[in-house]
Amino acid sequence: MVSATFYFPKGFLWGTATAAYQVEGNNTNSQWWEWEQQPGNILHDHKSGLACDWWSGRWREDLDRAVESHQNAHRISIEWSRIQPAPNRWDESAIDHYREIMRGMVERGLTPMVTLHHFSDPIWLSESGSWENDLIPNYFEKFVGKVVDALKEYVSSWVTINEPNVLLTFAYVLGQFPPGKKDLRNAIRVATNMINSHAAAYHLIHKIQPQAQVGIATNYRGFVPAKPWFPPDVWVARLQSRLFNDLFPVALRDGVLRFPVTVKRIPQAKNTQDFLGIDYYTCDRVSFNLFKVGEMFGRRFYPPDADLSDNGFIANEPEGLFTALKWALQFKKPIIITENGVEDSDDHLRPRYLLQHIHQLWRGVNFTWPVKGYFHWTLVDNFEWERGWTQRFGLWELDTETQARRKRPSADLYAQICRENCISSDMVSQYAPEIYAQMFPE
Ligand code: GAL
DSSP states (O other), X not given: OOOOEEXXXXXXXXXXXXXXXXXXXXXXXXXXXXXXXXXXXXXXXXXXXXXXXIIIIIHHHHHHHHHHTTOOEEEEEOOHHHHOSBTTBOOHHHHHHHHHHHHHHHHTTOEEEXXXXXXXXXXXXXXXXXXXXXXXXXXXHHHHHHHHHHHTTTOOEEEEEEOHHHHIIIIIISOXXXXXXOXXXXXXXXXXXXXXXXXXXXXXXXXXXXXXXXXXXXXXXXXXXXXXXXXXXXXXXXXXXXXXXIHHHXXXXXXXXXXXXOEEEOGGGXXXXXXXXXXXEXXXXXXXXXXXXXXXXXXXXXXTTOOBOTTSOOBOOTHHHHHHHHHHGGGOSOEEEEEOOOOOTTXXXXXXXXXXXXXXXXXXXXXXXXXXXXXXXXSBOOOOGGGTXXXXXXXXXXXXXXXXXXXXXHHHHHHHHHHHTEEEHHHHHHHOGGGHHHHSOO
16 A cells, blocks of 8 residues: 655644634624524524634633644634724723733744634624725724734734625625625625725734734635536636636735726735635536526536535535645745635544645645645634534534534544644545545555
8 A cells, every 4th residue: 555644844834713703602793793683694593692602711722622733823813893892982801802812822832813804894884884885994994903003912914804705795796694785886896995905904014013924815716617628618617716716816916906897906905915815615617607697607516426515515626725726826925725624513524625635735835835824614613604503614513502512533633634744644544544545546
């Protein structure tokens, strides 16, 4: 049997990623909290409730879990609605609370990466139009200044906006996130406001902390032509990728927002990413369909033999991660995988998903591509937005009734990967023997 070990560079960041609204609990000042109360918005009308109860202090035990599993970094987010519950009020005790968490991370040997906006807005902001309001760059800049000033002692790695492409699509085009809008024309305004907000934050953070590393996390989705020999499928897959994957990173490189029929210059956004954050989960097959106008002429689907997650939400497509890395090279910046993971309550799929994706990551590393870190989504099962509690992405399982955690086998696997800074054929034979022959062919 062939055996091998694939090492990562010294100092590689290994961690998990979380988002405030999904783990803290009782975020009653967020627009998501209001959205949850309206029947039909969240699957089975689930409520975030206590979530993982981090705000009451369980962040400590969960970050201890991260440390026990040899992680050396953690991506966390800050809840704007806690820091600024009203337009003219800063909650200093919430700021102190976050300072304590950041100190807790540093003391545990976890390098913090902090996301400043992860889908959740204060209610007062949503009442004034959130991302449709042209004043949002000013509001965001003030909030960011307050946070960065307070946390700069512990943090120098910042994600301004998590997945602006997902936020734009789900909140303003598909209507599945608050405010539930379905208005493609409005999307240009929203995207412009996001880019302006990022740019304002980028410049301000560098003013406060010149050594800061600032970027966004883009959700990169693979779009593979259903019939690679059929030009319309190839064309539509490219179009979808340009719209979903390229829109924001290109705007932040060139200072130009390119929509299908509109081009907008935003010069202050030019060259405002210090690293490329990539959230990668899966790939679609795309076939050309003239009647899918709203979906940009593409029918998207998973192939019939796809290796699917519990709810069919994610197809295990590890090579898409390699494609994402290749795509990211065009930006000539360090690359960080800011999220990657799978919903899998009984952990039958996660071990192979994890090994196969980290294998693809290693292929990039082996070409000396500038990949600096990997954050698995996620540490403990959490509230998955419009899908409520139906999807379980945690290395640890959460019982929402009792708040008890139970380790899944993948947590042990990930601990070995983090400790040894590699993946090996031994790990594959122990945790995912079914892929051994494919990963280590004779
Ligand atoms: C991402 C999002 C995360 C998490 C994850 C898994 O799009 O940033 O907050 O929900 O998907 O569903």
